[in-house]
Amino acid sequence: MADAPSIxxxxxxxxxxxxxxxxxxxxxPNWRLQFCDNGEEVLNLLQSRHSVDVIVSDMRMPVMDGAELFRKVSRLYPEIGRILLSGYADEHANLLGTSATHHFLMKPCDDQSIINAIERALILRSYLRDPYLLGVMSxxxxxxxxxxxxxxxxxxxxHEGPISEENLSHYAMDHRECVTFIQRYARREGLIGENSTATLHHLFEVLGIESVKAxxxxxxxxxxxxITVAENDPELIRALIMAEIAARIGRHENSEFxxxxxxxxxxxxxHIGSKLIETVLPNQSMTARHIADKNQCDIISAEIDVMGISHAGLSACMAALWSFKHEIIEDIAFHHRPESAPTGRSSTLATVYAAQHFAREYGRSGRLVKEKYPLSERYLATVGxxxxxxxxxxxxxxTVRLHEMR
Incomplete structure (x- = not known):
C-alpha cells in the first residue's frame, strides 16, 4: 500500500x-483515504509526515474555509492536487476559491464526478514526474x-486572502506594462472597448483568472x-492568435465561461515549452527542428528522439508548477496528440487542438506544415x-484575417 494514492x-x-x-x-479500495473535519487538521497532517497526492475540500467551513486552506496548501505544498467542492451561489466566493484550485466541482455532484477528478489529478501527477522534464526544469x-x-x-x-479591487489596483500600478499587454489582448477579442482602460479586476471578469495568469x-x-518586445515576438503572436481562435470557437459553441x-x-x-527548451538545450532544440523539417515528421516525435522530452510535456510541467487547473495542464500536454489524453472527450482539449490546427493552416507557413500534421479525422469523430x-x-x-489587418 506504500505506493497507493493518498487522498x-x-x-x-x-x-x-x-x-x-x-x-x-x-x-x-486501493486508495489510502484520510478524512478531516477542518483545514487546520489537514495542515497539521501535511506538516507532520504525510505524503499526500490530492486534497478534496468543501468550500464552506468555519474558521478556515476551503479557499483559505487551498491558498495555504498552494504556497506550502504546490505539488498536491487541490479539488474544491462548493454549493455557493455566490460567484465571487467561487472565484476566490478557484484561484488556488486545480479542479472545481459545483455541489451537489455525484461520487463518480469526484472520483474522475481525483483520477485525472493522479494521472497528470504521474505524467509530470518524468525525470527528463524535471531535469530541464532544474x-x-x-x-x-x-x-x-x-x-x-x-x-x-x-496568499493575501480575499481578492480585493484595492490589492489588484496596487498590482496594476506596480506592473503597468503587463496590465496594458493584457488589456490589448482583451481588445483583440472585443471584450473591452478600443479606448477602454479596463481595471485588472474587470479583466479577470471578462477573461478569467487562468487567462490573465497565462x-x-x-x-x-x-x-x-x-511590451514592445513582447508584441513583436513571432512565437508570442502565434500563441495570441491560437488563443483568440480557441476563445471565439468557445463563444460560438456557447461554452461556459x-x-x-x-x-x-x-x-x-x-508552446511555452519550446521557448524554455531553446534556453536550456539550444543545440538539441535546433537539431529536433531540423529533423522534423527534413523528415517531414511532427515536432513531438523529433523532440523525444533527440532530447527524451517534448515541448508539450515541458509546457504542461511548467503549468503544473504555476498551479494552473488540471484541465488546462491536460490540454497542454496532449494538444498535439489529443487521442492519448486521459479524459477522452474533453471539449476544451478539442477546442485547443482545433485552434492549433487552424493557426497552422491559416498562418504564413500553413502550406509547409500541413503535411507534417495531418488532421486526426478519427479523433474528430470520437469527440463529435x-x-x-x-x-x-x-x-x-x-480571426487570422483580422489579426493581419491590425
Whole structure:
C-alpha cells in the first residue's frame, strides 16, 4: 500500500465524511483515504509526515474555509492536487476559491464526478514526474521559473486572502506594462472597448483568472517585461492568435465561461515549452527542428528522439508548477496528440487542438506544415466535432484575417 494514492477529504459535516468514506472506499479500495473535519487538521497532517497526492475540500467551513486552506496548501505544498467542492451561489466566493484550485466541482455532484477528478489529478501527477522534464526544469533560470510579474500576481491571488479591487489596483500600478499587454489582448477579442482602460479586476471578469495568469507569464517570458518586445515576438503572436481562435470557437459553441477561460489559457501556454527548451538545450532544440523539417515528421516525435522530452510535456510541467487547473495542464500536454489524453472527450482539449490546427493552416507557413500534421479525422469523430469543423474553420480564418489587418 506504500505506493497507493493518498487522498484527503475535508468537510466539517461528519455525515458527509462518513458517506464519502463508505462509498469511495467501496469503489476505490486501493486508495489510502484520510478524512478531516477542518483545514487546520489537514495542515497539521501535511506538516507532520504525510505524503499526500490530492486534497478534496468543501468550500464552506468555519474558521478556515476551503479557499483559505487551498491558498495555504498552494504556497506550502504546490505539488498536491487541490479539488474544491462548493454549493455557493455566490460567484465571487467561487472565484476566490478557484484561484488556488486545480479542479472545481459545483455541489451537489455525484461520487463518480469526484472520483474522475481525483483520477485525472493522479494521472497528470504521474505524467509530470518524468525525470527528463524535471531535469530541464532544474536548469531554467529563476526569471523563467517564477517571472516577477507572475509571481506577484500569484501572491495577490493566492496568499493575501480575499481578492480585493484595492490589492489588484496596487498590482496594476506596480506592473503597468503587463496590465496594458493584457488589456490589448482583451481588445483583440472585443471584450473591452478600443479606448477602454479596463481595471485588472474587470479583466479577470471578462477573461478569467487562468487567462490573465497565462498572459502575465507570456509577457515576461517572451517580452522580458517589455511590451514592445513582447508584441513583436513571432512565437508570442502565434500563441495570441491560437488563443483568440480557441476563445471565439468557445463563444460560438456557447461554452461556459470557465471552459473558454481554460481553452484560451491552454492555447496561450501550449508552446511555452519550446521557448524554455531553446534556453536550456539550444543545440538539441535546433537539431529536433531540423529533423522534423527534413523528415517531414511532427515536432513531438523529433523532440523525444533527440532530447527524451517534448515541448508539450515541458509546457504542461511548467503549468503544473504555476498551479494552473488540471484541465488546462491536460490540454497542454496532449494538444498535439489529443487521442492519448486521459479524459477522452474533453471539449476544451478539442477546442485547443482545433485552434492549433487552424493557426497552422491559416498562418504564413500553413502550406509547409500541413503535411507534417495531418488532421486526426478519427479523433474528430470520437469527440463529435466533425460536423462543426467548417464553421470553426471560418471563425479561425476570420480571426487570422483580422489579426493581419491590425
Amino acid at each position: 484527503i477529504f475535508v468537510d466539517d459535516d461528519p455525515n458527509v465524511l462518513s458517506g464519502l468514506r463508505r462509498r469511495v472506499r467501496a469503489k476505490r 536548469c531554467l533560470p529563476g526569471h523563467y521559473l517564477w517571472p516577477t510579474a507572475f509571481r506577484n500576481l500569484q501572491t495577490t491571488l493566492y 498572459l502575465a507569464l507570456l509577457f515576461e517570458i517572451y517580452g522580458n517585461g517589455d 470557465e471552459n473558454i477561460d481554460a481553452s484560451r489559457a491552454a492555447s496561450l501556454l501550449a 466535432i466533425g460536423e462543426k469543423w467548417t464553421a470553426w474553420s471560418n471563425i479561425a480564418r476570420e
